[in-house]
Amino acid sequence: MNDAQPAVEIRHLVKDFKTSFRRKPLRAVDDVSIRIMPGEVYGLIGPNGSGKSTTMKALLGLVAPSSGECAIFGKDSMKVDSRNEVGFLPENPYFYKHLSGEETLKFYGKLCGIRGSKLRDRVKELLELVDLENARYRRIGGYSKGMLQRIGLAQALIQEPRLVILDEPTAGVDPVGSREIRDLIFKLRERGITVFLCSHLLEQVQEVCDHVGIIFKGKMVKEGRLEDLIAIEDQTELVLKNASPDLVSEIETMIAKDSRAELVRSGKPRTTLERLFLRETQNREDTK
Numbered sequence: 365m366n367d368a369q370p371a372v373e374i375r376h377l378v379k380d381f382k383t384s385f386r387r388k389p390l391r392a393v394d395d396v397s398i399r400i401m402p403g404e405v406y407g408l409i410g411p412n413g414s415g416k417s418t419t420m421k422a423l424l425g426l427v428a429p430s431s432g433e434c435a436i437f438g439k440d441s442m443k444v445d446s447r448n449e450v451g452f453l454p455e456n457p458y459f460y461k462h463l464s465g466e467e468t469l470k471f472y473g474k475l476c477g478i479r480g481s482k483l484r485d486r487v488k489e490l491l492e493l494v495d496l497e498n499a500r501y502r503r504i505g506g507y508s509k510g511m512l513q514r515i516g517l518a519q520a521l522i523q524e525p526r527l528v529i530l531d532e533p534t535a536g537v538d539p540v541g542s543r544e545i546r547d548l549i550f551k552l553r554e555r556g557i558t559v560f561l562c563s564h565l566l567e568q569v570q571e572v573c574d575h576v577g578i579i580f581k582g583k584m585v586k587e588g589r590l591e592d593l594i595a596i597e598d599q600t601e602l603v604l605k606n607a608s609p610d611l612v613s614e615i616e617t618m619i620a621k622d623s624r625a626e627l628v629r630s631g632k633p634r635t636t637l638e639r640l641f642l643r644e645t646q647n648r649e650d651t652k
């Protein structure tokens with residue numbers, strides 16, 4: 365049993381929004397409960413408008429729950445001190461366009477109370493981590509979407525949070541850029557930082573997350589460990605390399621002799637479209 369304190373605890377969260385057009389309020393989040401233990405990477409997936417961002421904002425204390433409660437490392441989200449150990453990348457991060465990348469990080473660092481050489485070192489470390497050292501003096505106004513997301517990630521990490529909340533970290537970013545962001549999330553996981561993210565890139569969620577929740581029209585419809593959710597319990601997969609046709613037919617004969625086992629599929633395993641895209645575009649970059 366794991367009795368450590370959860371990094372995230374959302375209990376029976378309900379959020380209604382008043383609408384000016386209708387009397388009936390809009391229920392954006394409907395009885396959602398999520399528990400994330402320290403070190404886990406949790407992915408919340410669901411169609412547009414299903415309540416992902418609202419859930420994250422309630423957890424951050426940016427919107428008040430209509431009912432239910434949220435806590436970060438045991439501290440109620442509506443209390444300011446719950447935010448000490450959390451970094452947040454919002455859905456549409458807004459930065460001052462006239463500031464450079466470096467100035468932006470310094471600005472956020474100062475807001476978090478970091479000063480002097482500690483701030484300088486931290487900013488340098490983060491610019492390296494998100495691969496923006498070369499663009500450190502450029503104005504944010506000239507940054508591409510991918511660069512903006514990366515500076516947003518660096519901003520979320522400035523005060524060395526134990527929990528990072530990322531609302532669509534790869535939105536609008538090309539496959540190479542999203543893979544870099546994915547690698548960054550791997551690095552966070554290696555450092556034991558808890559990550560709570562939502563994304564529409566299911567392939568990536570599958571790669572980085574160990575726990576997944578599927579939310580639909582404000583309701584949690586499926587939740588659990590990724591491995592358990594996607595395993596097809598009654599099947600076994602064998603992937604052979606350099607197997608001769610004789611060996612394959614011998615295996616197939618053995619399976620045919622078994623009264624219960626059934627060969628469902630045999631053939632070449634497929635790569636994913638994402639991997640194919642990355643392989644092809646990278647090969648081309650190398651030969652340019």
Ligand SMILES: Nc1ncnc2c1ncn2[C@@H]1O[C@H](COP(=O)(O)OP(=O)(O)OP(=O)(O)O)[C@@H](O)[C@H]1O
Nearest residue numbers: 381382390392410411412413414415416417418419
């Ligand atoms: N401040 C608000 N006022 C009124 N309605 C809101 C507000 N914020 C969100 N909503 C509504 O709540 C519902 C859930 O929105 P939310 O932004 O949480 O969805 P989402 O899952 O993040 O969607 P997306 O994938 O498009 O980002 C939507 O119907 C949205 O219109």
Ligand SMILES: [Mg+2]
Nearest residue numbers: 416417418455
């Ligand atoms: Mg959203």
